[in-house]
Amino acid sequence: MFGRIFLRELSASRARLALALLVVVSGAAVVSALLNVQLDIDSKLAQTFRVFGANVVVTPPAKSSGQALLPDSAWSRVAAREGADRRIAAAAPFLYLVAHVKSDGASAPATIPVIVAGTDFPRVRAMNSWWKVEGRWPASANEALVGSAVARKLGLAPGAKFHMRYGSAEREFTASGVVVTGGSEDNQIFTGLAAAQRLAGLDAQISLVQLSVAGSAAEIRAEMSDLSAAIPAARVRPIPEFTTGEARLARKIRLLVGATVALILALTVLGVLASMAALATERRHHVGVMKAIGGPARRIIRLFLAEVGLLAVAGTLAGCGLGFPLSSWISERAFGSGASPDWIVVPLVAALMFGAALAGALPLRLLGRVRPAVILRGEGWSL
């Protein structure tokens, strides 16, 4: 009996139900999409912030005299962690030395001292997206990347040859490109790590390792203590303008997105509530008829609850079906990588929608007080 009345009810108010469903589905779609984006925002921001490049350095312990160096093994340990640890977004070794550089060009100026950095080019390129290279990145061992100020001083253009001397060792390099960063890199020359080690006669030694670590302030600290434990001979320290700056910025963005999402969520849920309330008020007529022919108030209320439940469940399922692709699309457009569905969103949205639909139907609480005669006479326009 209940089922039959329920089905009849549903088919009798098809159009109205379709509208209610539209409201619930669109509300659920937006709520689920925004919740999914919000739950994923931390990892997306952590990824995004890696455009800043290195935020942690591994250096040798301070030494009273001479250049402090780290053994190559320090770098190989970092490199080994890099593959296994998702927190390390990029890392690169550096060996610094001061070499005397002379251009091979005809009108070449005198020899000048320049800081030479031996490094791993593919890794530096992955880590420092802001480096602007005119020409191309070095591809072979005797090619170098020349800082823009050095290039200006020595009159070097991409393709030019120059000599570098360190102690008694001297080698010829080709400038494959000129790098502009606006920072100290403009005053340096970059070569492959092995070439710099050979020039300096420092086999298997490096000056420092730069790392780009993704994650919250706490995650970065955890990574730093893991690194200290893995390389006890070295000091691991943050680059504070980036670690603290990133944490500050992440907090602001997270708060901004969170507050906006909460606002939209609250207003959307209230909107669903109001729509349901409007729909519920219209049901007075049916209730009046049912009561007139002796339907108990409890059954009427159960009928309505079943309807609301069906709406909420169907709306949530369809809404999440639309919302998850929507959130993935938003992430893809904003951050370049999609968001996978977080299933906790589904029960949350279902609860919100059911709550909103039910609260919207609260006017029906007054159903028990509906006087059929008044309704059936067509009087009492307002409840």
Add this chain to the structure above:
Amino acid sequence: MFFRILLESVARNPRRKLLASAVLVLASAVAAAALTVALDEGNRLAREFQSFGANIQVTPQTDTLPVEIGGLDTRPVTEGSYLPESDLPKLKQIFWRNNIKGFAPFLDVPVTVASSSAALSSTLVGTWYRHAVPVAGEPSIITGVEATSPWWRVRGAWFTPGSISECLVGSALAARLGVEPGSSLRVGEGSRRATLRVSGILKAGGSEDRAIVTSLALAQQIAGRPGEYRSLMVTAFTKPEDAFGRENPRQMTPAEYERWYCSPYAASIAAQVQQALPGSSAQVVRRVAESEGSILNRVSSLFWLITLGALAAATLGIAAMAASSVMERRAEVALMKALGAPSGLLAWIFLAEQLAVAIVGGAVGFGIGTLLARALGRLVFGVASTPQLILLPVVLAIAAAVVALGSLVPLRRMSRLDPAPVLRGE
């Protein structure tokens, strides 16, 4: 007659109208709040990027290459060129002066340092902490590393601005020298020598941790370079680079150049700084400027997409509401039709009624949304966001258009309605 029917309809069923308006108000509030935040958020977030340090670096144009070991300039004071400190107030006269948040000149001097327990060679970094810079016709401004390097932490106290007898000691150097706030140090030798009181220990996380940081005046005195500095760090609010900002200003037409010059790109502010300081070369610190652009673009596209999603839901909600409020009045329509009202007039009455609700609801919603966005701005940035009045017509237009569209389908069905069965209650 038309208006009487309209008024009657609102007056007769205020509760239903109230609910329909509530949906409209809420949806418009969502639209207005999301749009206000999306319009404003980029500018405000851009200010947060100051904490990453200076985005423009100025050096002498004809300088020798600095040989910076671990970030400290180790050139002897006799080598390379300098810039005059007296030109610095000109930075507050350039076109984008209000975008210049702060600046700090630096003079690195290689020195020997001796405490009671150790002596070693180090670098003395002269700079401003809170320096008063006179500006013509305006009150002088206070600037220095406090603005350009906000992450520096000092245990003890900063050196007194302008003092030539106090200094900060970098934490690594302090450990090696065995000094604490209150200790005294001898720096320099021969005629260029000073005894300094350590006012605090500096933790900068960079090369300054191995140096002595003190007032520019003292560094000038020890270097024998009165009124000069070696490099200048400038923190400016900039507009993230877009395609136009990346073009080479030398290849622009005069009109384009003017537009570029009058946009606060880091590159155009750097060009103006370079013009204001004769003999200088100003470079954009790409690590900060490029990253800022990329992050701001991503966050602002995230906001626009969130806004788009919210607008879509609001639109559907309004459309559904409009449709249902037309549908529920079948009996009324049937009665009017039976009394001979033409379908066209009926449609107009309903449409006018819906539009009136849309305009009122949209306006109230705009007000609520703006207030909510203000509260949100205060919560996140500490300053309420400015109301975007331009959004009022946008929100009203969206509300009206969506209501009209949502009403169209049921109105068409109504024009074909046969009154007799409806009135019989079938």
